[in-house]
Amino acid sequence: MIKIAHISDTHITSGEAYKGYAYDLIANEINTLDYNLVIHTGDVTNDGLREEYERASYELKKIQKPLIVLPGNHDARNVGYELFQKYIGPLNGIYEWKDLVIIWTDSTIPDLNDGRIGGYKFRWLKEKLEEYSHKKFKIVASHHHLVPLPDTGRERNVLFNAGDVLELLLKHEVNLYLCGHKHVPNIYSVEGLVVANSGCTSCRKTRKGDVNSYNMIKIKDNGKISVTIKRVTEDIHKRDFTVKKQRIFIPRKKRLFRIIQISESNVSDRIYFREKVLKNAIKAINERYKPDLVVHCGDIVEVGIERYYKKAYALWEKIKGKKIIVPGHNDITYLGYELFREYFGEPEIIENENFTFIPIISAQYETPIGVVGRIGQKILREHLKKYEDTFRVIIMHHNITPIPKSREIGFLEDGGNVLKILTDEKANLVLTGHGGNSLGMKIEQTPIVNAGSISWELHRNPFGNSFNLIDIYEDMIAAFEIQATWGSRKLLGIWKIKTEMPWD
Known part of the structure; x- marks a missing residue:
């Protein structure tokens, strides 16, 4: 020793x-x-x-x-x-x-x-x-x-x-x-x-x-x-x-829920917005992956103006089934704060049998820097406690863990306190979408998955434009990144569910 x-x-x-x-x-x-x-x-x-x-x-x-x-x-x-x-x-x-x-x-x-x-x-x-x-x-x-x-x-x-x-x-x-x-x-x-x-x-x-x-x-x-x-x-x-030993987990139990995680579509009329890529991804999501819920972790438009929101809403409506979206920092620039509510409504908690999806707002006016705030932190902890008998998924825009190939300047300025709440209360899954690159990582008992950009050319992901596929089984969570053009797949992480769940 x-x-x-x-x-x-x-x-x-x-x-x-x-x-x-x-x-x-x-x-x-x-x-x-x-x-x-x-x-x-x-x-x-x-x-x-x-x-x-x-x-x-x-x-x-x-x-x-x-x-x-x-x-x-x-x-x-x-x-x-x-x-x-x-x-x-x-x-x-x-x-x-x-x-x-x-x-x-x-x-x-x-x-x-x-x-x-x-x-x-x-x-x-x-x-x-x-x-x-x-x-x-x-x-x-x-x-x-x-x-x-x-x-x-x-x-x-x-x-x-x-x-x-x-x-x-x-x-x-x-x-x-x-x-x-x-x-x-x-x-x-x-x-x-x-x-x-x-x-x-x-x-x-x-x-x-x-x-x-x-x-x-x-x-x-x-x-x-x-x-x-x-x-x-x-x-x-x-x-x-x-010391962790490398192991490969194979799902042996029933799949309970499937999530498609999207971020940074940045819909606009600029050449950086790849509309064909987004439409191709939407088609694959509807026809091939057939999720129980589609989550968009912010920056649905590049700039908060009327015609971009109108276009984004038309594309978003093509996705079948249940959806939830939280605003990113791009979404609430200019008139975006009002337009987001007009087109997509206020993000609300979704309860689905044994699952609870909790949106947390971190975006701020006219800055990429986000904050949940002391009141927001209190609300986050209260929600995690209130729904502790379910599988709790937190959905937010700003990344909590640092993103590869990105200059980290503390984009979530109270990220330390937010991460502490998530790990203390043992959130079952956290979905974020800032930084232009995908990542899957477990801190303490909480898996955190960040989505790359689905259709914006200015991203940081060598894998290209992508979205995430997350399958929740009775005994584990499996997260994959899907290339938005070709459909090729890359593993982000597989994590065993060690705590007692409502379906046990």
């Missing part, structure tokens, strides 16, 4: 931001306990200044264990990334220990709070994951977070290319991603990847009056990983995980 202390965001400085007594308490505890290794995921200093690095070099020596230290966005201020290498160590590196490899990489952008593992660093990370693919346990560490975090205010500082990084880590079966940055301790299971954020070790800036903390990580030989949040007040929160 290997035991790792994960600290972060010490913010060492001569000013009031630094709580030296908290750092000493945690450093002494680490020295006393049987840790094999300590990983510091950045923001060692507060402003990247020489005197801060000089003090940090002294303070870090108090930790009498092997120590890996990463740069954070505060360390990169004032050309501090050069001082980091002089006083602390390399910005990127590899650490091997028995069956374990730790790969750390610099995610900072000088003088910005945002992060990125792009260009040559992304290629380097990919090469190292391939080189060490034989290792039983793989840890990647960086400063910035991969998925939205709760209780952090406005979401903005996720990695710009978080979708690509997350896709890379999952593809190479990385077991653990360690990060800091937002001063909030949090643990998520993302498919087979454990994402552990450390709170701040010795900074005064905590969230919601929280106290300083660090994470204790145990990696056992039998494949189990435990992550424990240890606060200086002795408040402890522990999670245990088993």
Whole structure:
């Protein structure tokens, strides 16, 4: 077994931001306990200044264990990334220990709070994951977070290319991603990847009056990983995980419901709107797939004007059966807020025997940035509790998980709190449609499926224009992406239903 202390965001400085007594308490505890290794995921200093690095070099020596230290966005201020290498160590590196490899990489952008593992660093990370693919346990560490975090205010500082990084880590079966940055301790299971954020070790800036903390990580030989949040007040929160084994599930029980998920049709009279592709997809949906419900996750028109809505409504009416649509940010530009209601009505909850479909509005006027809001979050939680005896499907426009090949700037500004509600209340399925690319991913017990663009040429999907086919069986959910022109199919995800369902 290997035991790792994960600290972060010490913010060492001569000013009031630094709580030296908290750092000493945690450093002494680490020295006393049987840790094999300590990983510091950045923001060692507060402003990247020489005197801060000089003090940090002294303070870090108090930790009498092997120590890996990463740069954070505060360390990169004032050309501090050069001082980091002089006083602390390399910005990127590899650490091997028995069956374990730790790969750390610099995610900072000088003088910005945002992060990125792009260009040559992304290629380097990919090469190292391939080189060490034989290792039983793989840890990647960086400063910035991969998925939205709760209780952090406005979401903005996720990695710009978080979708690509997350896709890379999952593809190479990385077991653990360690990060800091937002001063909030949090643990998520993302498919087979454990994402552990450390709170701040010795900074005064905590969230919601929280106290300083660090994470204790145990990696056992039998494949189990435990992550424990240890606060200086002795408040402890522990999670245990088993390393996920690759398996192929085959539906063996009855299919109960079929959903077609569409997004970003962006109906208009511009050349970027591929009307023939949309008509071809509608024909296939009606004649071949015959769904129980068609869901459109927003941006049904490119711009909120009358003639686009009239055209979109005529096309939408060609789809047979039950339908539900939530507005995207394009839909409510100009007069779109009123036109959406006029043509498609207010999105309402649909109950269908054992299923409940809950629309959540995230689009805002004249901006691609979305928000559910504190009242919306309360309503979301209430709906999930009210219908907890059914299979609950949440439908919204903005993506919650980062999308590959898309620049992630926190499109849902309260995405961290929304994701926390969805996972806490164990939503059975979440459907989103922003970002121009498809994705299927399970966070905790909640599968989240994003739809690419069905008929807009300016998309980010190498598979082309597409829509999603989601089949819900008694024992599992299967999500496929369907190429809108040729009908070829690609698996997005298959997830077992582990909780008790109303049909059990």
